[in-house]
Amino acid sequence: MFRLRRYRYYVFFAAIVVFLLYRVAQNSEQWETVSASFPHRAPPSSSKSPSTSKSGTNGANSQAQTRFTGFSSEEDDLPQRILDHASKDNAPVKVPDLKNIQQANDDDFDPPPKSNTAVKEAGVLAYDHDEAAKATTAPVINVPDKNVGQGAKDSDDQPVKPGAHWEKTPEHFPVPESEIIPLPAGKPKKIPTIQYAFEKETPEAREKREARQQQVKAEMERGWAGYWQYARGHDELTPVSKKFRDPFCGWAATLVDSLDTLWIMGMEDEFKAALVEVEKIDFSVGKRAEIPVFETTIRYLGGLIAAYDVSGGKSGGYGILLEKAIELAEILMGVFDTPNRMPVLYYNWKPQYASKPKRAASNAGVAELGSLAMEFTRLAQITKENKYYDAVARITDAFYEWQERGTSLSGIFPEHVDATGCNRTAQNELEAAQNAAEIEAYGETDIVKRSGKSTPNIKKQKNPKTGEVELVVGESSLPECVSQGLTSGGWGAEQYSMGGSQDSTYEYFPKQWLLLGGLEPKYKELHLKVSEAVKKWLLFRPMVPDDRDILFSAKVTTHGEPEIDAKTQYEVTHLTCFVGGMFGMGGKIFEVPADVEIGEKLTEGCVWAYESTATGIMPEGAHVLPCPDAKDCHWNQTLYEQALDPSWEHRDEQIQKYYDQKAKAKAAKEREREMEREREEEESAQDPAWATSRTGQPKKPTLGERPSRGSQVDDDGARVQKRAAVPGIGDLEDDLIERDPITGIKKAKFSTAGAEDAEDSDPAPGFKKSTISQVPLHEDEDTEKDPLRPLSHEEYVANRIANEKLPAGFVDVNSKAYILRPEAIESVWYMYRITGDKKWQDKGWKMFESIVQHTATEIGSSAIDNVLTTKTTQLNEMESFWTAETLKYFYLLYSEPNLISLDSWVLNTEAHPFKRPKAPFGV
Structure with a gap:
């Protein structure tokens, strides 16, 4: 018995070993597939590798770790995920193999101007990984944010499994080399100056301006410190809960978006530390199922290019910025691989989808389609690669042709655009005409018999022997797409x-x-x-x-x-x-x-x-x-x-109608009371039982007495309802009150609710019933407390302003x-x-x-829910444009005018400054 038990344990452990070997073999095949499909390239020798605690790890092991670092699956155990996370810092940069890409000579552009402020725009020493790494704080354990905000509602919360890397695949609709649209070449034209010719400021004015500027910088420092501590490596800080969220692809949106702000504000140490994180970003994998092309282009690509420009370009020594910009641009170039070269605006980057033919959307947003031009143009200028300019120049040409052709509001474009390049209406008309011709030529039954389908394709073809034109069944005679330019998207x-x-x-x-x-x-x-x-x-x-x-x-x-x-x-x-x-x-x-x-x-x-x-x-x-x-x-x-x-035109009519109905109801009640008094007097005269005793109280009938004809006492001796409805009251009620068609509950027809005149009650013992109608005090005057009464125009306006805080x-x-x-x-x-x-x-x-x-919080700034009240609620969201744009514009408002001068720089829609050309350029 003992031996059987022992062998049972041996069999159990043997089964586990076999299972683990199977899993290792399976994972090895996945890693080999990833390694073969996506080229990995180390950073150029000009920059030093970041110092790590595992300096003894050989290159092969380091690369193997890189292939699955940062990924997890539901089956993984926690210790393995922690180990995978720990190895992330050793990952080499992944840059796709690029064709004919060389670092451009920036001599055609003026070096950034120097200012008297703490900000330096030129003369920066080469980027030193070791020095930058010293400025970083201790690593933060990144706990996934379970309180994802609205901006992240489209993000892919599922863990990315090994092998799900973007891969560069052959294009389905390539542009021939001879047809690539080149950058305009030549000497830039003389352009009128934009900036005002500022005079020298007084010491008092300068002191005031610089004090304001420093307060803006303090807000940037606080927000950046909060992001760095609680959200580093993630897209955005949640400034109330002190966590993070990843509404984009998890590529550290705030960090990349804020690089040029850090440089402009003179936060050079923070800038260098951020570059260490930039080098870790792997654009070939993301936390979303698709890349939002517009947001990625203006924030990430624009942010990297601008940081490269403001930090001195080629002479600045921060080549990693251009490397990462090219890496991202190569991925984004896949969105232009469509029949008409209009971009796919939400790019499914996973290989099984990215490798398939694509077509642009039929309901694209104008802003998303037309706001890629500056970033790809500037990258083309820096790299001397015309393909980047070609990609966006074709979009511009399409808008130009559409504007020339005309829109409903000539000169501007509708919000939604059909960018497919296919005229579905014309296509449907052609198909309908062809089907009609087929039926006319052959008859529907014969067509089905000949082709085996209900709507075969038929075209006219000349018989080479007889010279006669014949109809040929079963061969395609219609184009797959009736070509068209940009046009209004959607319907209506x-x-x-x-x-x-x-x-x-x-x-x-x-x-x-x-x-x-x-x-x-x-x-x-x-x-x-x-x-x-x-x-x-x-x-x-x-x-x-x-x-x-x-x-x-x-x-x-x-x-x-x-x-x-x-x-x-x-x-x-x-x-x-x-x-x-x-x-x-x-x-x-x-x-x-x-x-x-x-x-x-x-x-x-x-x-x-x-x-x-x-x-x-x-x-x-x-x-x-x-x-x-x-x-x-x-x-x-x-x-x-x-x-x-x-x-407002009907308010007085509603109120007058209400008072008319109320007066009618009051008159009806008066008539009812008068009729009741007459009946009581008549009954009192005919029936002694109702006579009044010496005490003034009505005499109750004895058990043997039966009510006389016409009295209001039933057979059991109990009083029935004293006031029966009189003709017309029911109609009046219908005028004032309606029944909900769904619930059946009665409710007032007007916008407010209230009560009618209260009915008289029986007199208390020892008192006689009054013969005078009882009307509540100030019935007509106290209209504010009558909830059935419609509001007047003045009251309605006052209520709206007060309730909505307008x-x-x-x-x-x-x-x-x-x-x-x-x-x-x-x-x-x-x-x-x-x-x-x-x-x-x-x-x-x-x-x-x-x-x-x-908006200020302890560690940053937060969106708020209601600007109309000082008792507002913070929404726990700090978009990357807070540090990339809002604080940058405030800072530049109080800077010296030559800092990011409008005559030397042009800012994209995310406030990223690109250097304007001064000398001849073009490829």
Whole structure:
């Protein structure tokens, strides 16, 4: 018995060993597959490897660890995941094999200007991994965030399994080398200056400006320290819970997005420490099932390129930034592999999907489609690789052709775009015509018999022997796609605005013209037609209490005939606030002074929106009342109140109808009481049992007495309901009260609820019943306490303003949140740099103080839910654009004008500065 037990244990352990060997063999095949399919390349010899505690590990083992570092599956045990995580720091950089890529000579571009501030834009020593590593804090154990916010709702929460790396695959629709669109070549044109010629400031003005600048920097330092401690290596900090979230691909969005901010603010040690983390990012694998191409391009690719530019480019010594930018760009180039080269905007990077043919979306957002140009253009300039420019130049050509062809609002584009390149309507018409021809030629039964299918393809073909034209069944006669350019996407009405889903495409037209040195005229033509269309269709002046001359940009909806069916929403959205800076800059470079003035008024509009709320912060979205005449606009309280109450014309009618019905009900009750008194008097005279005794109380009938005919006593001697309904009361009730069709519950027909006149009760013992109708005191006067009474127009307006906390001038606020957006301060900064007027610095400072007061947390800043009340709630979200854009614009508002001068730099939509060319360029 003992031996049998022992052998049983041996068999059990043997089975475990066999199972483990099987698993090891299986995993080895996966690792070999990954290694063979994705090339790994060590960093160039110019940079030193980061120091690690495992210096004795040989290269082969290190590479093997890299292949599965950071991955896990549901079957893995916790110790193994911890070990895998610990080995992550030893992972070499993964850079795809690139063809004909060489580091460009940046001599064509001026070196960054030096300033007297602590910020250094040139003369930086070569990047030292060891020195940067010393500046890092102790490693943080990254616990997955279980409280994922709204921004991460599309993220892939499933662990990425070994082998799920992006792989470079052959293109299905390659562009022949001879057809690649090259960068414009030549000497940049002379472009009018954008910045104001600032004079030397007084010591007092400088002291005030620098004090403000340091306060902005302190906010950056606090937010960065919080991110570094609690979210390093992840996309965003959750500043209330002190955790992190990964709404993008988990490639450290805040870190990459903030690199140039760190450099600009003189936080050089933090910049160098961040580069150690940048080198660890593996763009070939992500936490989402798809890459959001627009956000990845403007934040990551733009962030890496800008950091490379501001830190000195090739001479700065931070080549890792360009290496990682190229690594990411090579992955993103796969989105352009479509029949018409329009990009797929949500790129499924996993090999089994990325290797398949793709087609662009039929309902793409204008902003996502048209806001890739600057980043790929600047990368093409730096690397001398025309393929990057070709990718985005084709999109520009498509927009240019569409603008020339015309849209419903000529000059601007609808919010949604069909970018497939296929005209489905024409395709369906051709198929229908072909099917009809088949049926006519052969008859439906014969067609099925000949081809074996109900709708065979038939085409005409000349018989080479007889010379006669014959119909051939079973061969394709229709093209797979009826080609077309960009057109409106979706069905039904089209929406046009300068707000979300559309904004940055328009912003990029003049900026791309600057980045190309004015050598590509298409961008100028695109911008000028956009600005004319916006002025014609979208701009409006709101009616505000202090009669300020400000402007906003509206949203127009049309079914294709805007002169007849256009409907305008007079919206005020934070995202649209960038347009002031766009008009101001466009007016300067294209010499349209009126556009600069428009830019000022648009910016003033957003400043007004900040100043109007209880928190001093502009809401995400709201609506206002337009002026009937933009040139002669004065506050009209009556018009404003009518806008707040869409039913104002019917309020008096409703109240009058209510009082008429109430008077009718009161008269009916009076008639009922009179009839009751008459019946009681008659009964008292005919029936002695109802006579009144000496005590004044009615005499009760004895047990043997039966009620006389006509009395109100039933057979059991109990009183029935004293007041029966009289004719007409039921109809009156129906006028005042209705029954819910679903629940069957009676409710008041008006917007408020209440009670009618109370019925008289029987007199108390010892008292006689009054013969005078009892009416409650102040029945008509105390109307405020009558909940059935409809509100008057004045009361309705007062209630709306109080309950919704509406600021004066706002008709409604449909989105009360503030998520740390930069667009308003962006335009304020542009206006200051363009006009030189210090009023913009003062306006910006009020905005800054209000934002910090309500969004600051212990370790950063948080979005808030409601800007209309000082008792707001923090939403525990700190978007990467807080440090990448908002704080950067505030800092530059109080910097010396030569720091990121608009005459030397051009900023992308994520506030990443790219160097403008000064010398001839092109490949």
